[in-house]
Amino acid sequence: MKLEWIKSSYSTSSGPDCVEVATPDECHILVRDSKVPNGPRLAVTATTWAAFLPYASER
Template sequence: MKLEWIKSSYSTSSGPDCVEVATPDGSHVLVRDSKDPDGPRLALAPTTWATFLPYASEH
């Protein structure tokens, strides 16, 4: 299955540091480092991701 990865809205084209997320089937959220697209990925429950987002957007 080909995943559609979405970059953070805080990312710029000139900045190499970014996370990307994908939601392949709605049962989990995948998170990866954009600098290492074939590297490790986190798989989070949607409720865990939703709890994390407000914290992440503050920093």
């Protein structure tokens, strides 16, 4: 399955790379380092991701 990775809005074409996320299905979120697209991926449930997002947006 080909995944569609979405780069963080904090990443720019001229500035530091960041993280990307993909949603292979409605229950899971994959997270990876955009500088290492073939590197390790973190897999979390959609519920866990939703609970994390408010903390990430505070930064």
